[in-house]
Amino acid sequence: xxxxxxxxxxxxxxxxxxxxxxxxxxxxxxxxxxxxxxxxxxxxxxxxxxxxxxxxxxxxxxxxxxxxxxxxxxxxxxxxxxxxxxxxxxxxxxxxxxxxxxxxxxxxxxxxxxxxxxxxxxxxxxxxxxxxxxxxxxxxxxxxxxxxxxxxxxxxxxxxxxxxxxxxxxxxxxxxxxxxxxxxxxxxxxxxxxxxxxxxxxxxxxxxxxxxxxxxxxxxxxxxxxxxxxxxxxxxxxxxxxxxxxxxxxxx
Amino acid sequence: xxxxxxxxxxxxxxxxxxxxxxxxxxxxxxxxxxxxxxxxxxxxxxxxxxxxxxxxxxxxxxxxxxxxxxxxxxxxxxxxxxxxxxxxxxxxxxxxxxxxxxxxxxxxxxxxxxxxxxxxxxxxxxxxxx
Numbered sequence: 001x002x003x004x005x006x007x008x009x010x011x012x013x014x015x016x017x018x019x020x021x022x023x024x025x026x027x028x029x030x031x032x033x034x035x036x037x038x039x040x041x042x043x044x045x046x047x048x049x050x051x052x053x054x055x056x057x058x059x060x061x062x063x064x065x066x067x068x069x070x071x072x073x074x075x076x077x078x079x080x081x082x083x084x085x086x087x088x089x090x091x092x093x094x095x096x097x098x099x100x101x102x103x104x105x106x107x108x109x110x111x112x113x114x115x116x117x118x119x120x121x122x123x124x125x126x127x128x129x130x131x132x133x134x135x136x137x138x139x140x141x142x143x144x145x146x147x148x149x150x151x152x153x154x155x156x157x158x159x160x161x162x163x164x165x166x167x168x169x170x171x172x173x174x175x176x177x178x179x180x181x182x183x184x185x186x187x188x189x190x191x192x193x194x195x196x197x198x199x200x201x202x203x204x205x206x207x208x209x210x211x212x213x214x215x216x217x218x219x220x221x222x223x224x225x226x227x228x229x230x231x232x233x234x235x236x237x238x239x240x241x242x243x244x245x246x247x248x249x250x251x252x
Numbered sequence: 253x254x255x256x257x258x259x260x261x262x263x264x265x266x267x268x269x270x271x272x273x274x275x276x277x278x279x280x281x282x283x284x285x286x287x288x289x290x291x292x293x294x295x296x297x298x299x300x301x302x303x304x305x306x307x308x309x310x311x312x313x314x315x316x317x318x319x320x321x322x323x324x325x326x327x328x329x330x331x332x333x334x335x336x337x338x339x340x341x342x343x344x345x346x347x348x349x350x351x352x353x354x355x356x357x358x359x360x361x362x363x364x365x366x367x368x369x370x371x372x373x374x375x376x377x378x379x380x381x382x
Contacts, residue, residue: 013282044269047277051280051283
């Protein structure tokens with residue numbers, strides 16, 4: 001009976017520690033930039049100092065550290081007020097609103113692809129799903145903008161400095177443009193396919209992203225997933241395919 | 253590419269520091285939990301009245317069970333903690349001092365739960381003038 005209670009105690013401690021790690025890392029993710037790292041390091045240092053002061057019964061040091069730790073809550077709320085406000089705003093947003101947003105992203109994409117295909121302007125659009133594509137991207141320019149057909153079209157215009165390469169859509173936002181993707185090494189891929197298609201196939205062989213390619217030679221659009229290319233017959237079917245492949249949670 | 257590498261390093265740094273901070277917070281909580289410890293402390297007889305001396309033996313050590321926050325208990329065996337018995341006003345003859353009256357130089361947050369033996373017996377005699 002005693003060992004059972006002891007085991008329950010150990011289990012409770014492990015759950016307690018795991019939840020503490022989860023909460024701290026979730027809160028830390030809300031904060032962006034190098035400042036977050038510094039603040040985490042300072043807080044860790046203060047808590048370690050509190051422990052040492054307690055351990056060696058250094059009453060004055062403990063009092064000072066405890067005062068700083070207690071007031072740091074207010075300090076952090078002031079420093080990160082924008083991030084906190086944004087996080088609460090995201091939480092407060094209703095599901096319907098998010099579904100509408102998802103629909104907006106797909107609509108904007110389809111509209112942009114239709115325009116580019118009509119003008120025979122080549123395009124490579126990567127939509128990230130569950131697996132991050134960050135590790136497989138080279139070069140690229142950070143953008144972090146709302147997905148609009150105008151923005152996508154202007155990026156791929158031939159005189160745009162970032163028209164070569166792919167645009168990346170992560171969590172419903174256009175985060176990067178002009179990114180180079182890994183080319184497929186698969187010898188079975190048709191030699192008639194150009195670099196854009198090879199890059200799209202190469203990336204989708206490595207991650208679960210969905211890639212939309214517009215060929216500048218034929219003006220046709222295709223969707224590539226898992227290294228497999230599917231030609232798009234018309235734009236409504238592209239919208240349907242994208243809605244089927246991209247779940248709302250990946251656009252949040 | 254540099255931006256992505258930096259992004260990965262940032263994420264790794266945040267993950268590491270988050271885990272470190274959480275573990276430190278958790279430690280500071282669990283180390284505050286109350287615990288008990290058995291100590292063997294030397295007995296120190298002090299403020300012996302002038303003209304009196306100890307006749308025969310006195311208990312050299314006592315066993316003490318203390319309770320308090322675990323973080324304060326860790327260092328106790330390494331501290332020079334002792335059991336002080338105040339002899340001010342003592343008369344010659346057999347002395348039986350209850351250990352409840354003894355003083356222990358412990359942190360105010362640490363409580364003495366049990367002392368063995370419960371009383372210390374010793375004899376005080378008048379000093380020979382010659």
